[in-house]
Amino acid sequence: MKIALFMSGSFAQLMRHFSGFMPGVVLTAICPNWQSYQVCKKESGFYRVNYIFTDFNSLFDSGNYLDFVNRHNEINIYEVLSVDKTHYKKMSGNYQLRYISAVGERLEDLFLSDKPDYIFFPIIETIEAMLAYKLAIAFGIRPIVYCNSRFSSLSFFSESFQETLPCYTDLCESNDQDLAWSRLFLKEYRENPKPFNIMSVDFPGTDCMDFGKKGNVILKFIRNLWLRRGVERHNKLISHWISIQIYLQRIALPIRGFIFYINERWFIRPGGQPSGKFDFFPLHFSPESSINVPAPYYIDQLRVVDKILLERSDGNHPLIIKEHPAMFGFREKGFYKKLIRRPLVEFVRKELPSVDLIKRASTVYSVTGTACLEAFFLGVKWKQYGVNFLSDWFVRNAEKLKGGDADVEQFICDVRSVSKEFVLYSPGISVMRDKLLFSRKNISRICEHLKFHVAMDSKFRSLSEGK
Incomplete structure (x- = not known):
């Protein structure tokens, strides 16, 4: 079994530890930035560490940049590019096509050389991650996307970027323990409704793996200058202004709050x-x-x-x-x-x-x-315009729900049956949160659930093919 880990943002600091908790599973790393590449290439547990920006500039400058787009009509390139928030939208449409084509060429090479069975995404919020997700499906590689239940620290993995319930949900029957937990949770929530707490895990943030060290600000600035003029000159996520904004945000927050007050x-x-x-x-x-x-x-x-x-x-x-x-x-x-x-x-x-x-x-x-989830738990009418595991549960249970109200307890039980209690978020928010994130217990549970997901996904596909 071979799993590729897509090292979004600073998640490489955490995911580099996965190899120590997944013996027998071959792990490769796909690094969309220099920082994650430097972190991962020091780890001996990876079968291969790949850097998206290797030979990237020559691919970008090649005259046949539309070859990738024309080869993959099954991928809606505009949908992929729409994931970008602000970084590439300010560039011309021609530039965006050149960039996405070069990323696609690199990902194609990595998929063909490494031949992973699965690719894991801790989050999909960049065009590189979204293209890797879409291209993996085209290559027959099964995507695994992290999802949080939102109403507790329960987390699960989905094969969909829309954070729907996993395909094998119906194979995971809930038990008496799930039902008891659901009833207690619902009773306490209805008696005292309050914001959901996704940090309420049942283990302490102790016995932690290495967090990694924060780099020197000046050295980071110099490194980014070097990257912007070299191997990552087309990586618009490297922005000195964004870095300055993040640094100044602590000072600016009270000012912004006052502006909003006015x-x-x-x-x-x-x-x-x-x-x-x-x-x-x-x-x-x-x-x-x-x-x-x-x-x-x-x-x-x-x-x-x-x-x-x-x-x-x-x-x-x-x-x-x-x-x-x-x-x-x-x-x-x-x-x-x-x-x-x-x-x-x-x-x-x-x-x-x-x-x-x-x-x-x-x-x-x-x-x-989460507003619709809260309304559902409280028995209030709701309407959701997007797709996620809540709307997906109603689609899956459409026949059962005909002529009757939705069973909130059963919804919670179904989510619990495919979930495990762990946290997975971007490192570096705070020391307290990092201690929880990097605890051996947490990383162990993430990896255990990854193996569970792969096993259940394989079982579901075997049963589907046997019909």
Whole structure:
């Protein structure tokens, strides 16, 4: 069994340890940046470490750059490019095609030489990762995508970038322990609704593997200058301005918060607790992969609001909107101006707990956020515009649900049956979170569940082919 690990962002610091927990499994590394390549090539546990930008510039400059696009009509290149948030969108369409074709040529070579059975993605939020996902399917390589249950620290793996339930879900029967856990969780949540805690794992962040050291800021700046003028000159994710913004963000956050306070008080003028009948749409963090990947159409949340208002058929009551906590002061003022000019749209103050609004709403709307999950647990009507494991569960159980209400306990049981309790997020957020992430127990569980997923995926395909 051979698994390729796609080393997105800084995940290489964590995933380099997988080889020590997966004896008998051949691991290769696909590194989309210099940092991950330097980390992985020091590890002896990898069968091969591949760097996407090897000979990349010559591929980019070649005159036949459309060959890859024309060879792979099964891949929607525009869909792949739509995953990019801002980095490549400012370049010409011709440049974007050249870049994606060169990435595709490199990935083709890696897949043909290494011949992995599976490719694992901790996250898909870049065009390189999305193209690797699409191309792997074209080559018959099974993708494995990390997914979090959102309502707890339960995590599972999916073969879909849309974070749907794995194909073998129906083969995993829930047990009495799953049912007892589901009932207790639901009882406690309904008695005391509050934001979900995905960090509530049942093991301490002790006995940790090596985190890796943070590099010197000046040396990092010099290295990025060298990369931008050399092997990664077409990698638009390397940006000195972005690095400066991240560094200054700690200082800027209070300022941005004050700016939002001024906008909220004198321009948006939100109301308090709404009275009477209303619908609720909490704004998403934007841009984010959960909007970009499952539903690129809904990157523009103004269009989501229009769709909600146009499709409602149960009255002309207000659509209550609340800003995302992480977006205070980050959106352009024009965004709010366009929203408040829409009839029936009303803002509420950011201090109001979202869960209180969800409980009282007539209908809760979301793209792929947790608001619909909360509404489902609380017995409130909801509508989700994107696709994820929640909407997928309803599709899978459409026949069972005819003429009856959805069984929330069964939904939780089904998610638990394909999940394990571990965390997987980008390293470097905080020391406390890194201790949990890099604990031997956590890494062991990730690797155990990877092996479980491969075994169950193989079983499902064998049964499907035998029909």
